[in-house]
Amino acid sequence: MLNNEKITLMTKLxxxxxxxxxxxxxxxxxxxSDYMLMKMLSSFFYITVAYILALVxxxxxxxxxxxxxxxxxxxxxxxxxxxxxxxxxxxVVYMIFSYAFFSKRFxxxxxxxxxxxxxxxTLHRIQELEYDAIIDELEESExx
Numbered sequence: 301m302l303n304n305e306k307i308t309l310m311t312k313l314x315x316x317x318x319x320x321x322x323x324x325x326x327x328x329x330x331x332x333s334d335y336m337l338m339k340m341l342s343s344f345f346y347i348t349v350a351y352i353l354a355l356v357x358x359x360x361x362x363x364x365x366x367x368x369x370x371x372x373x374x375x376x377x378x379x380x381x382x383x384x385x386x387x388x389x390x391x392v393v394y395m396i397f398s399y400a401f402f403s404k405r406f407x408x409x410x411x412x413x414x415x416x417x418x419x420x421x422t423l424h425r426i427q428e429l430e431y432d433a434i435i436d437e438l439e440e441s442e443x444x
Contacts, residue, residue, distance in 0.1 A: 306426045309419055316416055324409045325416075335406055336399070343398035344391070351387050 317325070327335060 303426065303430070306423065306430075309423045309426070313416065313419055313423065316412075320412065324412055327406070327409050328413050332403075332406055336402060339402040340395065340398060343395060343402075347391050347394045351390060355383065 330338070
């Protein structure tokens with residue numbers, strides 16, 4: 301006899317595994333601190349690369365004006381100071397947003413995984429009940 305609850309649960313679990321196997325189930329191996337450290341380091345790397353690329357494009361675009369304006373050392377130090385300050389501000393703001401985003405994502409993943417594990421436990425209980433019922437039937441048939 302088919303158990304509709306078991307079939308529904310197995311379908312739900314299978315869909316979750318197919319849809320979220322790579323990102324969510326693999327994330328379950330990490331503590332929150334490890335996950336956040338990994339994501340924050342990658343965010344720092346990406347924002348640094350993006351800033352360097354933007355700086356290179358800006359220098360290429362205004363190279364004639366930049367070279368003409370850098371005739372004195374004071375202007376050069378001033379421009380470098382402004383660029384470093386902009387980098388620090390952009391990096392800090394980006395890291396704050398990254399922390400908030402990845403923290404929220406981790407909480408959502410944990411919630412989904414708790415639900416997934418609960419469904420797995422329910423499925424296991426259903427299968428144990430079915431197994432026990434089969435064993436009982438076999439014992440009854442042997443006694444007869």
